[in-house]
Amino acid sequence: MLLATGLLLTGCGVAGGNAETADKAGSVPGDRASTSSNTGNTGTGNDTVSVDTEAQKAQETQEVIPQDIPGLGRSTRAEIPSETTQAVVVTGTDEDSSDSSLQVYERDPVAGWTPVTDPWPAHNAKRGWTEDHSQGDLRSPIGVFTLTDAGGLFDDPGTKLTYDQGPAFTASGDGFDGEPLEGSFDYVVAINYNRVPGTTPLDWTRPLGMEKGGGIWIHVDHDGPTQACVSIHRDRMRELLLLLDPEKRPVVVMGDAESLSR
Template sequence: MRLLGLLVIAVVAAVAGGAGSALAAPATTTPSTTPTPAAPSGSPVPETGIPMLDEVLNTLAGNLGLGGTGSSEVDSSQMIVVTAPEANDTTATLTAFERGTDDAWKPVIGPTEAFLGSLGMGEPEDNVYRTPEGTFDLDQAFGRLPNPGTKMPYKQVDRQDWWDSNMKSPTYNTMVRQVQSPGGDSENLYDSGPVYDYAVNIAHNPERIPGKASAMFLHVTNNQPTMGCIAIEKDLMRQVLTWLDPAKHPKIAIGVNQAGPSGSESSTPQTSTPQSSTPQSAVPESATPQSTLPSTSPSTIPGADSLTQLLNQLVSLLPSLFETTAGP
């Protein structure tokens, strides 16, 4: 326990020193000629360069719920945000953001109207027409039409391509190619019609847990609520696909009054007023971005929020550690 106490003190000193140096540096909007190396994919906090300290920091970050697939902006430069005022709304506002070289997030597609499940959004379940709420990876694209030019893995489907939604199947919640249906609620990705002219998988259930819902996509709309997917106008869906880049770790964030990425320019959701069907490459310059979403404080220090939470956690442990090491 004495060694652990010393280790915690060392961690606090290392983190405080690093954070203090960063805070002392003057803020600038011009990218440095020697950019600070980004944290590795999946790492919730910047590395200190000391293996033992990095292991402790990342372990504690995991315990605090920081970082990890579908919960962090650290490893992503593309984020699609889907927001609605109420959980039972069947329409929402969709905006795509990209992080630039200056580390600032800017809207590049939308805002536009999107259809949700007929039961709105929330906890996903099989046979329940509800859109999953949370932040998820976008990992696989497909469509009845040829590849529009996306960098994502893309499969042009025909009548032998299915999305397996049979909860008893070993390939549940994956695309399979076979003549016969895998059974259950599996969908034929061609016969489902024009809604699957273009689509990308929302990886909300990567563990493929039966009952946690299958076949949740961002796809083309038929102007009606969905069975749990998110649907937008066809030309805009094609634009989204050509924009998506797996090297930028694209994610989709879905929620009630879902905020945009930290420090981003967000427009006020207009779910009651459908947007024009003409794809928008950016918010018009004449529109002043105003948000009714929960405010976020842009940080000029990548990972600062994570470091603050970790530091608070470590500091709270010190009294008990000193008491233990002191002994009777």
């Protein structure tokens, strides 16, 4: 129970494009070169060139341009592991805002990244975002982090992630806007920021040191800003748990829109 309280104080809110295709290259083949009727020839050099051109055009196929995730700049895209084919993108409206949106994308080897959900309303930390998160700064860390472990007060809804269920996920108290926090941890996904992947979200190990914070989750929204977590509506949280697949090496890409565009 002390562990759950610690997480509440560090990580979560407590008062205090479809692929586009290119046009087919080339156009409809034109007429073949004709021969003079009085020469008696059945073919010429021009005939050979025309036949070769027609054959080349017939073999050309429609080119598919792999799509990137909208809004992500080169530096952000480079942080996504090459083996990752599932990305949860959390985009903050402003560096100092607690309002954001969450959308899930998957990568096809040919078509590239395509959305598999609509954008969902979300909250992040009360003071917005930071590239140098520290405990108690009331900002969510910017970056790309793996997603390997889940849990909650409620039973496993059927996620493919490792799931830890138990009463330690009970949330209590009020948020920054006076809203009740009860139910916030009914479902959670641990964000692998300053934690050991492959452990329960309740694990308190902090490889970067306690001063760098931790216990940062995606969890059920309580209609207000968080300490550092990302929160979405309960139904969307359940949907996210059912979507996440460890075989797709899922990551969360999170930050304000300007930072993610770099």
